[in-house]
Amino acid sequence: MSLLSDVLVILLNGLQQGAIYVLLAVGLSIILGTLKFVNFAHGALYLIGTYAGLFVALNVPLSNGKLAEWGFSSFGLDIGFFAALIFVPIFVFGVGLLMERYLARAFYDRPDTDQILVTFGLAIVVQELFRVLFGSNSLPFEQPERILSFGSFAGLPVSGPIALPIVGNFPQWRLWVIGITAVLVALVYLLVEYTDFGLVVRAGTRDAEMVRLLGIKITRPYIVVFGIGAALAGVAGVVGGPLNVVNPTIGTNILVPAFLTVVIGGVGSIAGAVLGGIVFGLTTAALVSFAPAWSQVGLYAIAAIVLLTRPQGLLGDEEVSP
């Protein structure tokens, strides 16, 4: 195998592993940058997104948990993965709105530690609720065979290996994960950078008090920002679900890498979240290839180096003093 193919494989694996973290980090980052709210329940939103994705897309047999005991031998609508990609973000957006209105808003002016405690507590409650309902057993989230099939159009095949030039066989779904992430992040970027809504949000990030003095009700954009962040976590759950088996701990496990991505990229910066995710994914993939024993340590080392040299992250803005 040539060096070129090695590099390409690392690049693709790195981009794919980073993609899920990018989706999570963009949501985390805009909530943290705009609302100054540390949302440790972001992983729980990913968890909700994954199970909601299972529910919409597939019909999964259940052999465990209260649902099974109550006589639900299976779980799901089995109406396809594309439907899940539409409905789940809308649903998790709604969850995000409720969370902002009834939980986060009360904690905006309180210390970070309070925010961390309440959201981490919420995350544990959600995780245990799913454990009670579905049991600890893992559920298979099978990759979609095809998406966009309607009428006589069979749709696009998205699962199984695809033979790429130079690289060889590569799991096709992982390429789709990269593509879907790129499209969604671009949409959020356009929304924040090129719309009036985005202007208010960005202004609020710099100086919320001044925005209020200009007569803008900033609570409305805030709740929408929270909803968008939640929806991105939901999408991450849907597209990331088929990459692993699914169980109630996936939300907690993904939280630390997502925060590291934000730290590396810079709080509040969408481009930073993307860069952080790419650095994260490529570092992990390269270390696994060349020094597997260091694959987990290396990431923390990079985060530490970034924090020491650029405390605001690679693309984060320096804090504006009041």
Added chain:
Amino acid sequence: MAGLAGCTGGGDDSGGGGGGGGDDEYPALGNFPIEGDTATFGFNVPQSGPYASEGEDELRAYELAVKHLNEGGGWVDSQFDDLSGDGVLDYTIDHVDGDTATDADQARQSASGMIQRDDAIMISGGSSSAVAIAVQGLCQNEKVMFMCCLTHSNDTTGKDCVRYSFREMFNAYMTGQALAPVVRDAYGEDLQFYQLYADYSWGQTQQASMEQFMTDVAGWEQIESVATPLGTSDYSTYLSEAQSSGADVLILNHYGLDGANSMQQAIDAGIDEDMEIIVPLYNRPMAEAAGGAIEGIYGTVAWDSQIDNTPSQEFTQAFRDEYDRTPSGPAQLAYAQTLQYAAAVERAGTFYPPEVIRQLEDYEYDNIGMGAETMRGCDHQAQRDVPVVQGLPASEQSEGTYFNIVNITSRDDLGYACDAGPAAECELGSYE
């Protein structure tokens, strides 16, 4: 408390003594003598972490065992003549459970609490050899018996063995012995293999045993062997490396959730089109999570409900009656180990640990669904048959049926002498 019990001696006659054994005959040791008329067992299983699915099924089986010990039913009625179904030695059995979180430190703390706070007379549990080894070491120090449940590392009854621990489960060495001839016949000789292994006690000895037997028995050559951290969720880069190595066979020494993930991701990447895949140690929750990805993949299992003999059928039925689900291999281990301990207490006529240990050492039995077995005295490792299985395609899977049993490898074709293999490094330690 263990410490206090050790200081106070067995002088009083407040119901202690452990039934049958006189206090003068058996001095206080660990949590012996038992105070009151209830004996407490501690079940220390992973209720979170990568092996949580296995832990959940183990706990069901432990609770069923306690129920049968107190009320009769299952093997207590049919397979264990030593047990009455009216408690053990006139003591009612109670239990406490803990969460190891698939982590050795947390498991040790949890077990310590059961010994110190709950006065557990016996601890059982496992799912992760690192956990089992940590807890059995603690139990040896505290002089409380540990009945291993799911632990497959060679070290458990090899270099880390202890007098106070017994293992029904076979080990990685025996898995290698059982699998090598089967995969050699299936895939041929002169192949090259690549290994990924979980980077802790079990994975390391599993990797070494597969290297030994695939090389010596199957005549294969190892190209490379790569450690992966326990709890890895994305194996894609590891798998890409394996795929590009040019090897003919990929051996995935992963278990539980990790095994389900690595198997599924290997199939998604199309590795099965280029290489044969082997997963040396399987179980039912893992197969259930991996779905159709297990199709055609060889491995070994602790036990399977399809094994056709009377004890297996009876256990499956009793478990189904209680939980309306088919038991997994780890569940059978949990149930069997609890009853084995209780029966040894009855034979000893006391809960005094050294006497119970002597009842288990070199004990021969044929009542837990795996044929004739011996719990060997020299290393406390059960000498028993090993089931070799092959995963079924998704279309042929149903609840409780995920494998085709290819071979029940006889214990006569497995194992090693007391001065050879993993046993050569075992020093059991003291009885008292």
